[in-house]
Structure formats: C-alpha cells, structure tokens
Amino acid sequence: MFLKVQDLCAGYGRIQALHNVSIEAEKGSIVTLIGSNGAGKSTFMMCLSGVLRPTSGTIEFDGRFIHGLHPEKIVAAGLSQCPEGRRVWPKMTVKENLEMGGISVKDPGVVSERLDMAFSNFPILAERRNQLAGSLSGGEQQMLAIARALMSGPKLLLLDEPSLGLAPIIVEKVVEIIKKIRDGGTTVILVEQNAFMALSIADYAYVLETGHVVLSGKGSDLLKDDSVRKSYLGV
Amino acid sequence: MMLTVFLQQTLNGIILGCIYALIALGLSLIFGILETANFAHGEFYMIGAFIGFFSTSLLGLPFFISILVAMAGMGLLGAVIERVVFRPIVGKPLINSMLLSFGLSTALANLALFLFKPDPRKIESGLSEFHFDVCGIFMTAERLSILVLCVVLVCLLSWFIQYTKTGKSMRAIAQDRTAAELAGINVRRIYSVTFAISGALAAAAGTMVGAMFYVQPDMGLAVTLKSFIIITLGGIGQIKGVIFAAILIGLVESLGGGFISYAYKDAYPFILMLLLFILKPEGLAGGGK
Ligand SMILES: Nc1ncnc2c1ncn2[C@@H]1O[C@H](COP(=O)(O)OP(=O)(O)O)[C@@H](O)[C@H]1O
Ligand SMILES: [Mg+2]
Numbered sequence: 001m002f003l004k005v006q007d008l009c010a011g012y013g014r015i016q017a018l019h020n021v022s023i024e025a026e027k028g029s030i031v032t033l034i035g036s037n038g039a040g041k042s043t044f045m046m047c048l049s050g051v052l053r054p055t056s057g058t059i060e061f062d063g064r065f066i067h068g069l070h071p072e073k074i075v076a077a078g079l080s081q082c083p084e085g086r087r088v089w090p091k092m093t094v095k096e097n098l099e100m101g102g103i104s105v106k107d108p109g110v111v112s113e114r115l116d117m118a119f120s121n122f123p124i125l126a127e128r129r130n131q132l133a134g135s136l137s138g139g140e141q142q143m144l145a146i147a148r149a150l151m152s153g154p155k156l157l158l159l160d161e162p163s164l165g166l167a168p169i170i171v172e173k174v175v176e177i178i179k180k181i182r183d184g185g186t187t188v189i190l191v192e193q194n195a196f197m198a199l200s201i202a203d204y205a206y207v208l209e210t211g212h213v214v215l216s217g218k219g220s221d222l223l224k225d226d227s228v229r230k231s232y233l234g235v
Numbered sequence: 236m237m238l239t240v241f242l243q244q245t246l247n248g249i250i251l252g253c254i255y256a257l258i259a260l261g262l263s264l265i266f267g268i269l270e271t272a273n274f275a276h277g278e279f280y281m282i283g284a285f286i287g288f289f290s291t292s293l294l295g296l297p298f299f300i301s302i303l304v305a306m307a308g309m310g311l312l313g314a315v316i317e318r319v320v321f322r323p324i325v326g327k328p329l330i331n332s333m334l335l336s337f338g339l340s341t342a343l344a345n346l347a348l349f350l351f352k353p354d355p356r357k358i359e360s361g362l363s364e365f366h367f368d369v370c371g372i373f374m375t376a377e378r379l380s381i382l383v384l385c386v387v388l389v390c391l392l393s394w395f396i397q398y399t400k401t402g403k404s405m406r407a408i409a410q411d412r413t414a415a416e417l418a419g420i421n422v423r424r425i426y427s428v429t430f431a432i433s434g435a436l437a438a439a440a441g442t443m444v445g446a447m448f449y450v451q452p453d454m455g456l457a458v459t460l461k462s463f464i465i466i467t468l469g470g471i472g473q474i475k476g477v478i479f480a481a482i483l484i485g486l487v488e489s490l491g492g493g494f495i496s497y498a499y500k501d502a503y504p505f506i507l508m509l510l511l512f513i514l515k516p517e518g519l520a521g522g523g524k
Contacts, residue, residue, distance in 0.1 A: 051416050075419030087414040089407050100407050103400065104419035152419055 001060070002027040002187055003156060008057035010047050017043040019211045020057070025156070025189060025204070030182050032190045032198040032219065034232055035208035041191040042084050044208070045160050048189075049081045050074040062155060076104045078155035082162065084191075086145040090134025094125050097133050097144055101151030111151070118147040121180075139170040146177060156187045163194045175201060195232035199223045207232070239371040244493035245486065250378055250447075252485025253385035256478045257440040258458060259465035260392060261433030267409040267472035268429050269325055274336040275316075276437060276462060277455025278343035283309040283438020284445040284454065285351060288358050298360035298377075298446065302384070305442045306435035313434025314427045325426065340455065347452035355449035358442060381443045388439060392432070393474055401428055409472055457501050464508045483507070 003025040010018040017040045025031040033041050046052040048059060050071040059067040066074050080101075088097050098118055102111040119126035122143045128136060133144055142162055149157060159178065163171045175197060182188050192198035199205055202219035207228065215228065222228045262276045283305040290301035320339060324331040365376035396402035404425050407415040416422055444454070461484060469480035484504045491503035 046413075049417055051413055070421075070423070071416040072419045072421045075417070080419070081417045083414065083417055087411050087417075089410040089414065091410055092403070092406060096403055100403055100415075100420065101418050103404065148418065 001025070002062060003189075004058075004060040005048070006058045006060075008044070008047060008054050008059065010043055010052055010054040010057075016055075017211050018047070018054070021208070021211070021213055023206055023213070025187055027155075027187055028182065028185060029203040030178065030188045030190060030201055030219075032192060032202035032205045033208055034192055034195040034198055034205060034228075036232075037193065038210075039208040040211040041208055042160055043211075045081055045083070045158050045189075045191060048074075048079065048158060072104060075152050075154075078153070079158070080149045080152045080154040080156075081158035082145045082149040082160065084160035084164065086138075086141045088133040088136075088141050088144050088148065091132055093130050094133055094136070094144055095129045097148050098125070098151055101148035104152050110153070114151050114153065118151065121177075122147050139166050139173075142166060142170070142174065143177075146174075150181070150186075154186060156189065157181060158189045158191075160191045161193060162190070163192065163197060171197060195228070196223075199228075240493055241490070242370075243372050244489045246372060246374070247493075248486035248489030249482060250382050250385075250485070251489055252482030253382060253389070254440045254443055255458075255461060255465060255485050256481035257385060257388055257436045259462040259469070259477050259481050260389070260474065261436040262459075262462045263466040263469070263471055263473075263477050264405070264429050265433050266466060268405055269317075269321065269332075269426055270329070271321055271325065271332040272329055272336060272463075273321075273433075274333060274459055275340040275343060275455075276336075276433070277457070277459030278340050278347075279309055279313060279434045279437040279455075280441040280444075280458055281347060281450075281452065281455040282312065282343065282441070283434070284358070284441030284450040285347065286438060287442030287445055288356055288450045291358050291360075292356075298358070298362060298442075299380075299384075301358070302439050302442045305438040309438030309441075310431040310435035313430040313432075316434075317427055317430035321430070322423070322426065340459065344452055344455060351452055353452060355451045356445070357449055358445035360446040363446075377446060381447065384439070384443070388436065389478060392436070395432075396474070401425065405429060461501075461504050464504050468508065468511060 001024050005021065005023045008018055008021040009016065021044060033044065035041050043052065047054045050069050054067055058065060061077065061079055066077060098115055099111065102114055105111050124140055125144055125147060128140065133141065136144060146162065162174050166174065178188060178190065179201060190198055190202065199219045199222050205217060205219045205222045206213050207215040258280055262273060265271055265273050286308045287301045287305040290296045290304045291298060296304065320335065321332065324335060360377045362377035362380060363375045367374055396405060404415065404420045407420060408422055408425055412422065465480045465484055466477055469476035487503045487507050488500050492500040
C-alpha cells in the first residue's frame with residue numbers, strides 16, 4: 001500500500017483528538033476524509049506532515065515509516081501539504097512563496113522548471129508574481145497555496161479544506177485542479193467539510209467523527225449512504 | 236559654541252545609534268523568528284567585547300581582525316546556546332524565555348566577573364591617534380571606521396534577509412512557522428543560524444564599544460534594556476524601523492548627555508520610551524510584524 005496509517009492516536013496536551021485512526025491510500029487515487037468541524041481532520045493531516053507528533057500508531061509512506069521524522073524530511077520524501085486556511089506568507093511575493101515551496105529540491109534547474117510550470121498552470125499567479133501574497137484574493141491565495149505545495153514535486157499531496165470560503169465558481173476550478181493533479185500521477189488526500197464535492201471526486205472516502213473513523217467506502221457509495229446523506233449532505 | 240556642541244553630539248549620537256542598531260537588529264531577529272525574548276543579549280555583546288579585547292591584547296591582532304574573531308566566536312557560542320538553552324522551550328509562551336534568559340544573563344555576567352574581574356579595559360584599535368577637525372567637530376579615524384563598518388554590516392544583513400535562501404526562510408518562519416515546516420524548511424537549522432547572526436552582530440558592537448569606551452563584565456544589562464526599547468519603538472522584524480529607532484535612541488542619549496547631564500545618559504532612552512508610549516502607542520513605524 002502506498003500510504004498506510006495504522007492505529008494513529010494524537011492530541012494536544014491532555015485532549016486526545018485522534019483515536020486509533022487507520023487509513024489507506026492507493027497510488028494515483030483521491031482519498032477523502034470528511035467530517036464536521038473539530039472531528040480531527042486537520043490534526044490527522046498535521047501528523048502525516050510531521051508537524052504534530054502522534055502519541056502512538058504508525059504511518060507508512062511509499063515503503064518507509066515516516067512517523068517521528070522531522071517535517072522537512074517528510075517533504076523531501078515526497079509528501080507535501082496545502083494547509084487549511086491557505087497560510088501563504090503574506091509579506092512575501094507570489095514568486096518567493098513558490099520558491100520557498102521548492103526549498104527541499106536541491107537542483108535549482110528543477111526549481112525553475114517547476115516555477116515555470118506553476119505559472120503556466122496558474123496564469124493568475126504569473127500575472128501577480130511580484131505582488132505580495134497578502135494582497136491576493138482568497139481564491140488566488142488558494143491557487144498559490146496549492147501551487148506552493150506542488151513545488152516540492154510531491155508523490156502524495158494533502159489538501160486541507162481547499163474549498164473553504166471560496167465562491168462556487170472558484171470551487172469548481174479547484175475541483176478541476178485536483179483532478180488534474182491526480183491525472184498527473186500524484187496521489188491526493190482531500191479533507192473537506194464540503195462533503196458533496198469531496199465524495200463526487202474521491203475514489204475512496206473515510207468519515208471521521210470526534211477522532212474516530214466511523215465509516216468508509218467508495219466515494220460513490222457514501223454519496224448514496226443514508227447516514228452520510230443526513231449528517232453531511234443535508235438531505 | 237552651542238552649535239558646535241550640538242553638531243558634535245549629533246555625530247556622536249549617530250555613531251552610537253548605528254552600534255545600537257547592530258545590537259537591536261539581532262535581538263529583533265530572535266524575537267521575530269523564534270518568538271523568544273532574549274534578555275541575555277547584552278551578555279552576548281559583553282562576551283563579544285571580551286573576545287575582541289583578548290584578540291587585540293593577548294594575540295596582538297589588528298582591530299578589524301579582532302572584530303571578525305569576536306563575531307565568529309560569539310556567533311558559534313550563540314548557536315550553541317540556542318541549541319542547549321532555548322531550543323527546548325521554543326514555541327512555549329514568552330514568559331518561559333524571559334525567565335530563562337534572565338537567568339542566563341545573570342549567570343554569564345557573573346561568570347565574566349569571576350573570570351575577568353570588574354576593572355574596565357580598553358580595546359586599543361591603534362586608530363584613535365588619527366583624527367581630524369571639521370569646523371570644530373572632532374572625529375577620529377577609529378570612529379569613522381566604526382561608522383562605516385556598522386553601515387556595511389547593516390547593509391549585508393538586509394541583503395542576506397532579502398535575497399538569500401536562508402534569509403527568505405527566516406522571513407517565512409517569522410510570518411508563519413507551521414507553513415514554513417510544511418514547505419520543507421529546516422526550521423531548527425534556521426534557529427541556529429539566527430542565533431549565530433544575532434550573536435555575531437552583538438559581538439561586533441561590543442568590540443566597537445570596547446574601543447570607543449570600555450569593556451566590563453556588567454556592560455550588558457543597560458544595552459539589553461535599550462535594545463528592547465529600540466525594537467519596541469521600531470517594530471519587531473521591521474529592519475528600517477529598528478535602525479531608525481536605534482539612531483533616535485543614540486541621539487537622545489548623546490544630546491541629553493551633552494546638554495543636560497552625562498550622569499543620566501542611560502535614563503534618557505527610557506524617558507523617551509515612556510513619552511512615546513503615552514503620545515504614540517502604536518509605535519513609530521505604526522504596525523505589527
Ligand atoms: N492547537 C490546538 N490546541 C488544542 N486543541 C486543538 C488544537 N487544534 C485542534 N484542537 C482540538 O482538536 C480537535 C480536532 O481539531 P481539528 O483537527 O482542527 O478538527 P477539524 O480539522 O476536523 O475541524 C478539536 O476538538 C479541536 O478543538
Ligand atoms: Mg480542520
């Protein structure tokens with residue numbers, strides 16, 4: 001298995017936010033994690049990226065165990081994250097934000113290639129390359145955050161609520177981008193509160209409630225599931 | 236006559252202010268990037284001054300080489316202190332680093348007192364004999380070269396932070412540490428580098444002051460406090476604001492010393508800060524980081 005998380009537990013001080021979470025992802029697939037606010041989705045993502053140390057459990061990625069590695073080692077191993085709330089560096093230019101996304105790449109030639117690719121995939125970023133990231137609109141910042149996460153050339157991309165706070169037309173654009181990334185061979189883990197969007201494009205889905213995986217299945221199956229429809233799709 | 240005194244003290248104040256800028260910029264870097272208040276920063280400056288002193292007196296090195304030796308020595312020591320003392324508490328509330336660095340400050344100052352005794356010593360730059368007068372304003376080659384060196388170091392620092400990969404990483408961490416980790420920046424390495432740079436700048440300033448005035452084990456405390464005033468006035472992480480505030484403090488101290496009384500020279504910066512807090516609470520540069 002390309003990504004295999006087993007019995008992951010994590011928390012903040014005495015608050016336990018994840019209870020024995022086990023999740024798998026096949027290479028080249030889109031796997032989604034849905035759940036309401038506070039379910040532990042971001043906590044899970046931060047554990048994968050090494051920003052938060054899990055208290056127990058294992059994370060196996062691309063044939064090696066990565067739990068306990070420092071974040072920069074995990075990025076170098078091919079796993080990168082576009083965090084919730086975009087978190088671009090507001091007082092750095094668009095170009096600097098992208099360059100920093102490629103900091104784990106040793107070859108400067110590769111970095112400039114990827115920079116060109118980012119600018120051709122996201123023309124709006126090319127237009128604004130010398131503007132401060134803080135001056136971009138929400139949608140533009142989201143594009144920048146995704147483009148930045150791609151600069152390291154990840155094999156696995158984590159997207160934490162990329163549709164949050166965006167207008168429906170921009171959300172459609174984000175969906176197109178996610179599919180394109182998957183088609184390019186990158187595996188995607190997508191965390192969403194917008195469950196309909198997530199389940200429509202996911203190959204496989206997990207439902208997280210207060211730190212527990214309570215349900216999992218194919219995206220298309222969960223779309224038809226009664227409890228999911230009631231709790232997350234509002235129908 | 237009054238005008239000559241005024242111009243002389245203004246010049247002295249600017250030189251002093253440039254030296255303060257070196258010290259305060261280092262403190263500001265640590266505050267902005269590690270979110271750590273380093274109250275031992277003045278001791279970095281003191282230790283740097285002693286390294287400079289022994290480089291000239293014991294090793295007989297030229298003044299400028301001694302400055303470089305002090306920068307290298309204190310830079311290295313700064314990185315070690317970061318790793319051993321501050322790393323374990325990074326990310327914890329500010330009170331942790333405040334208490335810890337207060338302790339470190341006291342320990343280092345007392346260690347220096349024990350090792351070097353309280354006697355003031357002077358660094359012989361060999362440049363103070365060369366002097367010239369312009370319309371009654373007195374300037375030595377020593378002070379002029381110190382001024383030039385300060386400007387060079389500040390420009391180097393600005394260039395480093397603006398254009399190098401490490402400098403950009405420093406800015407990224409200051410703006411959003413988690414985003415920096417997620418992008419693959421080795422945050423721990425940047426912490427070491429930041430402390431090294433901060434220590435090196437303080438050491439350069441200490442050696443300069445040791446040549447213009449004296450080197451003493453207790454020289455750090457007043458400088459720490461003034462540096463905190465400067466970064467409060469100038470704005471954390473705002474290079475221009477910090478330089479501006481540093482020169483302002485240098486001028487206030489020098490002009491206050493020349494026109495009011497030299498005995499209270501360390502008090503003027505604090506009075507200025509109190510006045511500014513009352514009159515302009517948003518800071519001189521008017522903004523956060
Ligand atoms: N930095 C933090 N400190 C303490 N508790 C936190 C922190 N971040 C999240 N939590 C708690 O952990 C739980 C899971 O949060 P999170 O992973 O952000 O959920 P989600 O991303 O699904 O909305 C929540 O109960 C939240 O209050
Ligand atoms: Mg979240």
